Amino acid sequence: MNPELRMNIRLRWLESLFELAHHEFQKKVWIEASIENYVSDFTEVVCTYFDDLNLKSGLEKFAKEGFITEMEVKIFLKFHKQFEEYVDKSEKKTLSDYKVLRDIEWVNLTKLAKENWIELKGVLTDKTEIDYVIELENKYSNVT
Numbered sequence: 001m002n003p004e005l006r007m008n009i010r011l012r013w014l015e016s017l018f019e020l021a022h023h024e025f026q027k028k029v030w031i032e033a034s035i036e037n038y039v040s041d042f043t044e045v046v047c048t049y050f051d052d053l054n055l056k057s058g059l060e061k062f063a064k065e066g067f068i069t070e071m072e073v074k075i076f077l078k079f080h081k082q083f084e085e086y087v088d089k090s091e092k093k094t095l096s097d098y099k100v101l102r103d104i105e106w107v108n109l110t111k112l113a114k115e116n117w118i119e120l121k122g123v124l125t126d127k128t129e130i131d132y133v134i135e136l137e138n139k140y141s142n143v144t
Contacts, residue, residue, distance in 0.1 A: 001066045009053065009067050011132055016049045017076070017120070018136045020083070021113035023101070025140055030097040035140070042100045046087050055080070075119050079112050 019025060019040060028034050030041045040048075050056045059073045059080050086092055086109055092100075100106050124130050 006067060007126075007128060010126075010129060012048075013053055013067065014129060014132055015136065016045065016053060017113065017117055018133075018140075019045055020049065020079075021110065021117035022140070023107065023110045023114075026110070027101055031101065042095070042097045049083070050087070069123075071123050072120065075116050075123070079109070079116050082109055082112065 019029070025035075026045075029038055033039075053062070055062055059068065059077055062068050063070055063073045086105060092103070092105075095103065121130075121133055124133065
């Protein structure tokens with residue numbers, strides 16, 4: 001696999017996970033639009049994760065393709081499945097961003113993502129990825 005392609009996809013995956021794991025950040029971006037040069041909403045975060053990263057086929061396939069490790073699959077598998085179940089519910093598809101952020105299922109899913117995010121930070125070994133995670137957290141620390 002092309003190392004540059006792998007790194008680009010991993011960084012996009014990390015950014016997606018960051019947004020999914022930080023409820024206050026979601027509020028600032030989705031509702032208040034108060035983060036300069038960052039535009040997103042619930043629909044966008046779903047599309048980025050499942051479509052852009054091609055995670056509809058699952059984390060295991062993502063790992064087989066060489067984009068994430070088996071350890072990373074173990075860390076995020078429960079979240080991935082619950083996220084998939086959440087977006088597949090017809091009643092969730094029509095919720096506004098405001099209602100998603102107030103939905104207890106979403107709040108709990110975000111909490112799980114945050115726990116996984118913290119665990120993931122402990123297993124990253126690539127300096128570029130570690131630096132990127134630190135950059136995301138530092139850049140948006142006042143809102144998360």
